[in-house]
Structures are given as structure tokens and as C-alpha cells.
Amino acid sequence: MSAEIRHQIQELSEEIRDHQFKYYVLDNASITDAAFDKLWNKLVELEQKYPQYKLESSPTLEVGGGFSTSFSQHDHIEKMMSLDNVFDKSELDNWFDRIGKTEVKNTWLCEVKVDGLAINLLYENGRLARALTRGNGTTGEDVTLNIKTIKSVPIELTGKNIPSQLEVRGEVFFPLKAFDELNDSLAEAGKPRFANPRNAAAGSLRQKDPKITASRPLDVVVHGIGAANGVSFDKQSTAYELLKSWGLPTSSRYQVVNTREEVAKFIDQYEKNRHSVEHEIDGVVIKVNEIDVQNNLGFTSRAPKWAIAFKYPPEEVSTKLLDIRVSVGRTGRVTPFAFMEPVKVAGSTVTNATLHNAQEIIRKGVLIGDTVLIRKAGDVIPEVLAPIIEKRDGSERAFVMPSKCPDCGSKLRAMSEGDVDIRCPNSQ
Ligand SMILES: [Zn+2]
Structure with a gap:
């Protein structure tokens, strides 16, 4: 009773x-x-x-629900490992060679590497009991309430043979289209924009008030399993199928292949098309698909030996903003541009990037002398995203738009009221 x-x-x-x-x-x-x-x-x-x-x-x-995220610390049941990285095909070949020393034949599971925030979802008897950030891999922060606001994350698993305990690993990300919309609305409200989708995901997940998280269209993709009780898998791909059958958001962007050549093809295909994916990707993860081979290979102190991340060349790097200068265009339009310490990004060396106009500089909040985050995606022209505020030492100074034309010395002015651009009257 x-x-x-x-x-x-x-x-x-x-x-x-x-x-x-x-x-x-x-x-x-x-x-x-x-x-x-x-x-x-x-x-x-x-x-x-x-x-x-x-x-x-x-x-x-409690009165009125009282939902507030405390970020209290909890241990993961099974440690959250990171992945070792390789940056080119010859490093990848070395990894294949190391795996090849095991006698057992295996296949490879290739998947895109989502550039987001690692998350660990604990399901007890099919119910989402806790969601933790990766933290230091052993201990993470409790963000359960915030994760529960993400539509694609089931509170309750559905389907057959649900394990009594299951840790599911995945990535929280901000969909690209929604990211642009969020930044537009932030800018409209006069608030600072997020530098990239990853920052937007982190900023949206790390909210004390889950109502704010609920208002952001975060999404999750799951790609691994930690502790599991009452279930076992023979293959990584079987695990994905099961996770999907229980209602968890797996990615459709994975493929099981037999040869190194096919792995290379998968890598190349996504490198070429990385901007057509709905979220940012920073590479491809290759996993031994057979769980018994995974178990034979085991772990180093920080990473599994049976998985590797092939990282694409970064599209975002930081560099020093040495000066902000202006150029006078054919139509007399005066455009400020960033003059930076040369830096290699997405395959080319960058020193200049347009800043469009004085308002744009204020909106981005960049000061001369700042360390800035810049982005050059593929063939797209480089863009200054944001200053890295933590790197400031107090010597930075604000840019002042010149009042006279750097070419002819004439007084610069806006040609019409409300025009954000200023022009040299001698041009045209
Ligand atoms: Zn002039």
C-alpha cells in the first residue's frame, strides 16, 4: 500500500x-x-x-512552474571521449594502416561532422532523465530543461525493445537558415549578432530561462552511444537504425563503405558540397562499423582508436585588425575596409576585407587593434565576423570616418538624407 x-x-x-x-x-x-x-x-x-x-x-x-536551468554538474555514466583529428589524406592513410594491423575485416561508416555542441542524453526506461554538456568529458553541466525545448529530442522514446538505461551522444546545432534570420532580427533590435551558428547554438543552449531556448530553433543530431543497459549492437549502423526507430534524430548523411577509396570519395563529395548542408560541417568522421572490431581496437586515454575526424580546412580564423582604411570607388563612394595581418583561410591568404560603411563597423563592434574572427567560405569574399573581446588589452581604438577624400582632399558627404554611404563629390 x-x-x-x-x-x-x-x-x-x-x-x-x-x-x-x-x-x-x-x-x-x-x-x-x-x-x-x-x-x-x-x-x-x-x-x-x-x-x-x-x-x-x-x-x-513552487509557484508558477519555476523553471530555471541551474547548470549543476553531473558525471557522465560513461566518459565522453573526443576524437583524434587528421588534416589530409596521408595522415588518414596512416590511421587506416594502424587499423589494418588487426586481422579482422571491417567496413567503414562515414558521416558528416556537425560543427555544434556535444551533448549527452540519458534515457532511463525510455524517458529523458538528464541532458549534460560534454564539459571536461567526465563531468558536464545539466541543461535538461533547455534540451527538452528542442522539438526533435524525444522526451519519451517510442518503439520496441527500449533499454532500461541509455546514454545517447549527439550534437546541438543551429540550422543555417534560421541562423541568418536570428541575426537579422537581433540586428533589427539593436542587439549584437552571433559570429557563427556554433556560437548561436551555445548562446541559445546556455540560458537560465528555458523559455529563451524554446524561442530558438535549435536542433540535434545523435551519433553515438555511451552507457547502455538492456541493449547491444553488432554494428554502428545498426545502432543508428535502432536510435532512429526509437524516435531519436539521427542523420541521414552517413554511409557504410568497404574501401579507403570510397571513404575518400565521401570526404571529397562533402567538402565540395559543405555549404549545401543544412548545418555547418567541419569535416567527416570515419568509424569502424563493426562493434567487435571497435572493442578490439579500444581507446587511448582521450579518444577511441576506431574513429577519426578528417577536418576540412577552416573557413574561420582569427587575425589582428591592424587598421581600418578607406577606399574611394568609381562612383565616389567611400568604403572602409579592414587591413589585417595576413592569414591563410580556406586556401588563400587574406589581408583585406570590406567593412561596407561606418554603421556596419559599429554594428560589428570592431576596434582598430582588435583580434578579429574572419570567415572565407569557399570562393566567397572574406568577411570580418566579430572582434574577440577577450583578447583586448585596452590599446584598441575606434575608427573615425575621414571627413576628407583620401584621393583629392574634397569634403566627403552623404549625397542624400539617410544615405549610409558618404561620397566624394568630385567623382562620377
Ligand atoms: Zn575625391
Whole structure:
């Protein structure tokens, strides 16, 4: 009897918290007020009758839901490893050679490497019990409430043979299209923009108020398993199929191949098309597909020996903004541009990048002398994304638009009211 009451109080408390979460955080009530009141009154009644079973975290102790992310620290059940990297095909060949020393034949699972934030989802009896950031690999920060606002992450697994305990590893990312929209709306509101989708994902996930996270269209892709009880896999690809069957967001962008040549083809194909993917990718991950071969190979102290990340050349690098200069165009338009310490990015050396106009410089918040993040995606012209504020030493100074033309000395002015550009009247 008493165990039953305890269980009933626990279930009711959880159910009420769920409804409150949907109502207060997701702004999406799942039951009527009357039905909610009924649950609530039932819980209050039981708690009054059996105060010894009242939960410390009972919803009746808090007013209005009270959902706030504490970022409290918890250990992962199984350590979250990182991946070793290779940066070209000959380094990759060395890795293949090391694996080739094992006698067993294996196949390769290739997948795109999502440039996001690593996350560990713990499911207990099919229910999302906790979501942790990677942290130092052993201990992460609790972001469960925030993860629960992400539509693609199931709160409850569905389907058959659900394990009693399952750690699922994945990546939180900000979809590219939504990232541009977010930045546009931030700029419109006069707020600083995020430098890249990865920063936007981190900034959106690391919110004390899960309502803010809920307002951002974050997404998740899962690509691995930590601790697992009540389930086993023979292949990495089988694991993905199972995860998918339970409702977890796996990627369709993976392929199992037999040869090194096919791996190379997968790498090249995604390098060429990396900007047509819905999220940022910074390379390809290659895994031994057979779990028994994975187990034979084992781990180093920080990474599995059976997986490797092939990293594409970075499209974002940092460099020093030495000066902001202006150039006068054919039409007399005066355009400020960044003059930077030469830096190699996406296959070419960059020293200059346009800053468009004085307002753009203010919007980006860059100062002369800043270390800045620059991006050059493929054939696209280089762009200054943002200053790296932590690198400032106080010697930086604001850019002032010149009042006279650097070519002819005439007084520069806007040609019409509200024009963000200033022009030299002697041109045209
Ligand atoms: Zn001039």
C-alpha cells in the first residue's frame, strides 16, 4: 500500500511538472485547465494525507512552474571521449594502416561532422532523465530543461525493445537558415549578432530561462552511444537504425563503405558540397562499423582508436585588425575596409576585407587593434565576423570616418538624407 502511494505521488508530480513545462516554457498547453486542476488537487490531497511521501521537488512547493536551468554538474555514466583529428589524406592513410594491423575485416561508416555542441542524453526506461554538456568529458553541466525545448529530442522514446538505461551522444546545432534570420532580427533590435551558428547554438543552449531556448530553433543530431543497459549492437549502423526507430534524430548523411577509396570519395563529395548542408560541417568522421572490431581496437586515454575526424580546412580564423582604411570607388563612394595581418583561410591568404560603411563597423563592434574572427567560405569574399573581446588589452581604438577624400582632399558627404554611404563629390 505505502509503496503504491509513494509511486502515485511520484507519477502525479512528474505529470504535473510536464504539463507546467509545456504551459509555461513551451507556451503550448497539453490539457485543459480543469483537467490540470484535477491532477493538482489529487496531488495536494495525497501529500496532505501522506506528508512522508511528499517529494522535495514537489510542484506544489513552487509557484508558477519555476523553471530555471541551474547548470549543476553531473558525471557522465560513461566518459565522453573526443576524437583524434587528421588534416589530409596521408595522415588518414596512416590511421587506416594502424587499423589494418588487426586481422579482422571491417567496413567503414562515414558521416558528416556537425560543427555544434556535444551533448549527452540519458534515457532511463525510455524517458529523458538528464541532458549534460560534454564539459571536461567526465563531468558536464545539466541543461535538461533547455534540451527538452528542442522539438526533435524525444522526451519519451517510442518503439520496441527500449533499454532500461541509455546514454545517447549527439550534437546541438543551429540550422543555417534560421541562423541568418536570428541575426537579422537581433540586428533589427539593436542587439549584437552571433559570429557563427556554433556560437548561436551555445548562446541559445546556455540560458537560465528555458523559455529563451524554446524561442530558438535549435536542433540535434545523435551519433553515438555511451552507457547502455538492456541493449547491444553488432554494428554502428545498426545502432543508428535502432536510435532512429526509437524516435531519436539521427542523420541521414552517413554511409557504410568497404574501401579507403570510397571513404575518400565521401570526404571529397562533402567538402565540395559543405555549404549545401543544412548545418555547418567541419569535416567527416570515419568509424569502424563493426562493434567487435571497435572493442578490439579500444581507446587511448582521450579518444577511441576506431574513429577519426578528417577536418576540412577552416573557413574561420582569427587575425589582428591592424587598421581600418578607406577606399574611394568609381562612383565616389567611400568604403572602409579592414587591413589585417595576413592569414591563410580556406586556401588563400587574406589581408583585406570590406567593412561596407561606418554603421556596419559599429554594428560589428570592431576596434582598430582588435583580434578579429574572419570567415572565407569557399570562393566567397572574406568577411570580418566579430572582434574577440577577450583578447583586448585596452590599446584598441575606434575608427573615425575621414571627413576628407583620401584621393583629392574634397569634403566627403552623404549625397542624400539617410544615405549610409558618404561620397566624394568630385567623382562620377
Ligand atoms: Zn575625391
